[in-house]
Each structure stands twice: as structure tokens, then as C-alpha cells.
Amino acid sequence: MKRILLACSSGMSTSLLVTKMQEYAKSIGEEAEIWAVGQDQAKKEMEKADVVLIGPQMSFLKSELQKEAEKYGIKVDVIDMVAYGMADGKKAYEQALKLMGEK
């Protein structure tokens, strides 16, 4: 079971990508829990996640979230801009897997 947390300003625009990522994970037969939250909840929700991806418009959150994520030994990265804009579930999902693999 892979648990992927997405964060943006209010969790609204990233939820679009969440659906696409879930669809992709399902299509390759992987079990994954993917959910989106606003920046305020990101720190709290982190403990339930294996990896955190942030919307590119909130890229300035990275260093702050990174600090928190180190406590749980997980990675934080900014979602690739093009993947984000095109709601490319496959690309974003693969980005998450890659980050988890580097653990």
C-alpha cells in the first residue's frame, strides 16, 4: 500500500490530479492511497504518508515541509509543472514512486 499526500493552497486544484493518479494506479494494478490537503493541514497529515508532493504554485513551502518530513523519514518534492498543468496522473505517480524508492 502506497500512501501519497498532495498539498496546495487549499487542496482544491491538486484534487484534480489526485483523481488522475488514482486512476493510473488502479490501471497498473497497484494499491495506493492518494489524497490532497491545504497547506495548513499538510504538516499534520504527513505522518500518515509515505511521500509528499506539493503543487508548483506552492513551491516555496518545500523547505518548511521538508524539515517536518525529516521527522518521519519521508521525502517532499514539487510536482513537475507540466505534469501538474496537464493533470498527468501517470507522470506524477511515477514521480512519487521515484521519491519513495530513494528512501
Next chain:
Amino acid sequence: MNQTFEKLSKILVPIAGKLNNSRYLQVLRDAFMLAFPLTIFGSIAVVIANLPFLDKVMSEGSLNTLREILNVAPNSTMGVMTIFVVFGIGYYLSKSYEVEGIFGGAIALASFFILTPFVLNVEGKEAVQGVIPLDRLGAKGMFLGMLTAFVAAEIYRKIVQKNITIKMPAGVPPAVAKSFAALIPAVVTLTVFLVANMIVTQLFHTNMHDVIYNAVQAPLVGLGSGIIPTLIAIFVTQILWFFGLHGQIIINSVMDPIWNTLSLENLNAYTKTGEVPHVISKQFIEVYTVGMGGTGMTLAVIFAILFFMKSKQMKQVAKLGIGPGIFNVNEPIIFGLPVVMNPLIIVPWIISPMVVTFVTYLAMSSGLVPPPTGVAVPWTVPIFINGIMATNSLAGGILQLVNFAIVLIIWFPFLKFIDRMNLQKEREEETAKNAS
């Protein structure tokens, strides 16, 4: 060109991060969010009380009764908004320092009341003692409220953190222990405000409300209600988004206290007289800039692409963007078209919101279209509907359609140019594929 953008981006990202993570701005944001559900409740009542056809189906007497009943809702929410903001700041600031939030909120509120004169001055009549003038708890007291709450919560948490508290032995119920723990910090904080109030009232024969209102609030709000500062705020928001940064999160946390105060003043005047004093307000910004498909008013861009452009890549982005775009979410366009770091788009991206804002301002200040009444409209309400709701007039929606056309015209040549480039690229890829 791209290198210059990258360099600028490297400067902007840390600044944006600092502003976004600033403790005070974060607390301020949360405190206004605390009042949000209440504001919506009050707004619904104002909308119902001012439905345009009511005077045709009801007698004047029963309409007045209905308004009397419904106006309680805005009066007890937006009318006393400063109370909620003061409590919210006290609570969230204390919480951010990991000290007991609820006492922080209560102490902030008490400090604010200490500075509030419990006297009502009516011109030409004797002052009424023992009442709290309502306007001091609404828009007029907003800036003093915010300042007081921040100072009070800071003093309170410092004393708690220095551990100057009464500690109860183990076994005492936690609620009792907590209230004793807050005793010394509360007494010290409130004493500071009591002394401050004493100095201002006894030595200078005025009160803190009038001092802050005249020295801080009136000039700042006056400045914020002008068209030039508004255009600057929009310009900076667009620039930030151009670099892929969430512009509103950064600009609004600075401007919201001013814009919200203007809205409250508008709503107060509107429920009392039906007139609106300020053109610029929170709703002006939300409904007439963001409320047209998202930042940069991109619903018009999506339409232009769907109806007039041919390249596959653009069509795909537009199809993806139309659903969320109707509800003013436009990240697909910003990152997919893309707008971010795209030198071909920077011109319409920055120019069109500024032109549209200027047109809206002219239309409203000339009286052609009524300005927003101060009724809160959630930012996800679609174009046209949100315009009518915000201004309580069909003209408000029609103005948005005019604005929509302006955005479309400004963007069109730029989109056509990109479309032609994309088509050429797509054709080349096609021939390359066929050749191999």
C-alpha cells in the same frame, strides 16, 4: 530571456516563502477564516432581504417587518466582526506558540474591551453611559482589534513560556489547573492594557479607538480604496503567478485587512441606507478579478482556444481546464498552457486583468453599474452568477460579460501566434513520425 526569468524566480521564491510562512500573516489569515462561516450566514440574510422582486409581491409594511427580522443576521455577524477576529488572533497566535489557545483568545478579547469606551456619544445629546457602541465592534474597530489581539497574545505567551505561572499539584482537575496557570499571565497582560488605557484617556482625553482609527486605519483604508494601489496589487499578483507562485496567498495576506474593512463598511451602509460608499472592496477583487475563471480571468482564454484555435496541445489543455475554470480554479491553464515563465504570454497575462479592473472601476464609480454590496460570495461561484450576487443587480453580471470580451480580445492575437507555432511543431512531428 529564460535565464533572466530563472534568476528572478530564485529571488522571488524565498521572499514568497517568508511571507507565506510569516507567523503573523498566517494567524491573520486563520482569524479571518474563523469569521467566514458567520459572514456567509449574514450574507444570505442580506441577499434574501434585498431580493429585487420583494417590493412587488409584498406590502411595504410586511417587507419592513421581514427586513427587520433578517437584518439581525448581518448585525450579529458582520456587524460585530472585530470580536471574532480579535478572539481568532488571540487563539491562533497563542496556539502557534504552543500555549493554551482558548485563554489567549479570551485575554485578547478582554484587552480589546479595556480599550473600548463603554460610552455612546450622540451629537447634540448627553452621552449614554454603560453601552458598547456597535460600530467600534465592526469595521471601525478592526485595526485596533487586530493590533490589540497581537500585542495581548504576545505578552500572554511570553509570560507563560517564561513559566511565571501558578502550578497546581497533581490530582487537581486539568480545567482548574489550566485556569490557575493562566492567572498570572492574564493579570499581567490586562494590567498593561489598563495602564495604556489610563494614559490615553486621562492624560490625553481621548481613547485608543479614535487614536488608531485616525492614525492608522483611516489612512491605510483610504489608500487601499484607491484605483492605483489596487492596480499595483493586481500587477504584483500576476507577476508572482507568472513565476509559478500563488500570488493571492502572498498579496491577499497583506491586503485582506484593508479590503475586508472596506467590505464591512459597505455592508453596514448597504443594510442601513441601500447605498454603497466604496467601489474597491474584498468582493470587488474576488468577483471581478478571480471570479472570472480564476486568476488572470482565464475562462475567456479557454473559450478562445476551444472555438478559435487548432493545435492539439492547446485544445487538450482547454478541455482539461474548462471544468475547474467555470468554478474559478485555473491551475491547468497556468501550468499547462503554460502561463508560467512563458515570455509569449506575459503581456496579455498582466495587461488584461489591469485593463479589466480599470474598466470595472470606471463603470462602478460612474454609477453605471452598482459596486459590490459587501455580501460575501464564495470565490468558487461561477462568473455572471457571482457578479449578480455581489452587486445585487443584473448589471453586475453583464459587466462581467463585457470584461470577458475584453480579455478575449487582448489575448486573441497572442493565442493565435502560439497556435500557429504549435501547429507547425505538430506538423513537423507528424512528418518525422511518418518518415521513420
